[in-house]
Amino acid sequence: MTAINAATIDHDAVLARYGAEVPRYTSYPTAPHFAADSAGSLAAELQGGLDPQMPASVYLHIPFCDRLCWFCGCHTKQTRRYDPVAAYVGSLVLEIAAFRRSLGFAPRLGALHLGGGSPSFLTGEDLARISEALHEAFDFVSGAEISVEIDPSDVTAETLAGLRQLEMTRASIGVQDFDPAVQAAINRPQSFEQTRDVIAELRSSGLVSVNVDVLYGLPLQTPERLDATVDQVIALQPERVALFGYAHVPHARKHQTMIREEDLPCRKARLADAERASSSFRLAGYEAIGIDHFARHGDPLAKAARSGGLHRNFQGYTADPHETLIGFGASAISSFPGGYIQNTVPTGLYRDQVDRGEVPAARGYRLTLDDRIRGAMIERLMCDFAIGFDDLTARFGLAAAPYVRDAQRLAASDTHGMTRISGRRFVIKPEARSLTRVVASWFDAHLFSAEARYSKAV
Ligand SMILES: C[S@@+](CC[C@H](N)C(=O)[O-])C[C@H]1O[C@@H](n2cnc3c(N)ncnc32)[C@H](O)[C@@H]1O
Ligand code: SF4
Structure with a gap:
């Protein structure tokens, strides 16, 4: 594994922008959203x-x-x-x-x-x-x-x-x-x-x-x-x-x-x-x-x-x-x-x-289809630090297309330099792996929809 060098990412700026408390993503949606x-x-x-x-x-x-x-x-x-x-x-x-x-x-x-x-x-x-x-x-x-x-x-x-x-x-x-x-x-x-x-x-x-x-x-x-x-x-x-x-x-x-x-x-x-x-x-x-x-x-x-x-x-x-x-x-x-x-x-x-x-x-x-696709993306980020677009398409067919575009857009607008598109993959850079839960939260459509409180991202 590549050595982690978190010094190149401004953690304070990232946490100030995206929130310092995010889920641990042991499920998607997370338990506070169950009814x-x-x-x-x-x-x-x-x-x-x-x-x-x-x-x-x-x-x-x-x-x-x-x-x-x-x-x-x-x-x-x-x-x-x-x-x-x-x-x-x-x-x-x-x-x-x-x-x-x-x-x-x-x-x-x-x-x-x-x-x-x-x-x-x-x-x-x-x-x-x-x-x-x-x-x-x-x-x-x-x-x-x-x-x-x-x-x-x-x-x-x-x-x-x-x-x-x-x-x-x-x-x-x-x-x-x-x-x-x-x-x-x-x-x-x-x-x-x-x-x-x-x-x-x-x-x-x-x-x-x-x-x-x-x-x-x-x-x-x-x-x-x-x-x-x-x-x-x-x-x-x-x-x-x-x-x-x-x-x-x-x-x-x-x-x-x-x-x-x-x-x-x-x-x-x-x-x-x-x-x-x-x-x-x-x-x-x-x-x-x-x-x-x-x-x-x-x-x-x-x-x-x-x-x-x-x-x-x-x-x-x-x-x-x-x-x-x-x-x-x-x-x-x-x-x-x-x-x-x-x-x-x-x-x-x-x-x-x-x-x-x-x-x-x-x-x-x-679970809706939207939940299943987002859940699959979040699980791959938490496990592999990457989302493979071809794998997502193989699993969800045409329904995956807007989510692939979303991931491409998120990487393009990531001013903190945590992520990039590499071929047909959305990738968290090795130096940003300590912020994986924050990046996963970009794909979480429920994040702000319940009065849930989470633990610190870092
Ligand atoms: C159910 S306990 C493990 C078994 C046994 N009860 C014990 O403590 O040895 C599960 C694990 O969750 C982790 N854990 C518990 N509370 C935690 C917390 N507030 N933050 C992070 N990890 C925690 C601990 O590492 C703990 O070993
Ligand atoms: S109280 Fe201690 S022993 Fe019991 S579950 Fe929690 S960590 Fe384990």
């Missing part, structure tokens, strides 16, 4: 269109943690008692069974992801209940990838046994930062040794691949502290790394007010940190994937990125080619070729609905 009316009937219609032959991905959301990290932007809550978690798993299992009954056939499952919250907080018994429910409802494709988000401080021998029973193939381990001062400022104590030992246990129990999450932009995070964390992460030899910029959105996540704004690095420091961490991972042999991931050359994510097969979904980047993602659990989002459905977010309300036999669909969105 509450007739979500239930839309869910039935979208599920009714499922093709029994086509494998789908499945996402399960576990909205519980045994401690609340102050930086956390996920849908989760802290619980000191386990009984609400066990009761939630009961509802989750009911939702899965009801979905299967309503379809009338067992759909093929090509990939499974357990996220949260902290799925590693589940007991072995509850992991087994979930596994059993999924195997009853779905026809697992042989070699299906099964990934689980893991907080190392949760992992016990019992968790490991449960994960083995689930036949997990990839663990996604939250690290964030190993420095004790940073950890104190985000309420996340976690030693390098503890993390290293959990990874060793997971690998020895037959797991094939490890992802580690690292954050920059955290309170009290100096360049030296982040560099030390990056070195320690490299020493853990994960197959993949996700390097996220801390999204500080205290208006949406009240517990983030525990983080003192004066402790946060400024935008210039964030950018420099991201670039330094990125070059350390690349020097250590990782390939840069999209805006914030890294993977070993032989990892499926790196292979997908090289072959144009990288995708973006609610978990970030994926090599998962499936067009349909079925989400179970509170706040989980399902993605179908024709639209999106988000489940009820408050856990208690979600449980009441499922336990009464109702479909817990809270909000939805039916």
Whole structure:
């Protein structure tokens, strides 16, 4: 990959002109544009269109943690008692069974992801209940990838046994930062040794691949502290790394007010940190994937990125080619070729609905042709930093023509020099890749149509 040299782009001018806060584009349109009316009937219609032959991905959301990290932007809550978690798993299992009954056939499952919250907080018994429910409802494709988000401080021998029973193939381990001062400022104590030992246990129990999450932009995070964390992460030899910029959105996540704004690095420091961490991972042999991931050359994510097969979904980047993602659990989002459905977010309300036999669909969105074309353009920008006009035309036919002209016009009027037309492609220049979300937002027809607030672009 070409070295990033962001110095040639005037970030202040770009952000002043296009807005400093833009979506992360894990979907298009983004979740704030989903609407509450007739979500239930839309869910039935979208599920009714499922093709029994086509494998789908499945996402399960576990909205519980045994401690609340102050930086956390996920849908989760802290619980000191386990009984609400066990009761939630009961509802989750009911939702899965009801979905299967309503379809009338067992759909093929090509990939499974357990996220949260902290799925590693589940007991072995509850992991087994979930596994059993999924195997009853779905026809697992042989070699299906099964990934689980893991907080190392949760992992016990019992968790490991449960994960083995689930036949997990990839663990996604939250690290964030190993420095004790940073950890104190985000309420996340976690030693390098503890993390290293959990990874060793997971690998020895037959797991094939490890992802580690690292954050920059955290309170009290100096360049030296982040560099030390990056070195320690490299020493853990994960197959993949996700390097996220801390999204500080205290208006949406009240517990983030525990983080003192004066402790946060400024935008210039964030950018420099991201670039330094990125070059350390690349020097250590990782390939840069999209805006914030890294993977070993032989990892499926790196292979997908090289072959144009990288995708973006609610978990970030994926090599998962499936067009349909079925989400179970509170706040989980399902993605179908024709639209999106988000489940009820408050856990208690979600449980009441499922336990009464109702479909817990809270909000939805039916995609228009305009959405599908713009969504495809935004996904390619986020994955490849480029839109191939011939690919777009191959996919959407004549309908693509005005969008190609739009892209050509946008590149021609880009006074900040972030983009260019190269042959039959709209390309984000390497030095402007840190502003990819801003460029993607040029193609977003919904950007100003809802009272949504997003995280900082850089
Ligand atoms: C559900 S957590 C991962 C699993 C587990 N709960 C843990 O923390 O280890 C998902 C990841 O989202 C990222 N994340 C959470 N809050 C964030 C925020 N405000 N900004 C950026 N990334 C965030 C963190 O890197 C975290 O590891
Ligand atoms: S970062 Fe992970 S462990 Fe921490 S509160 Fe969020 S979901 Fe829970």
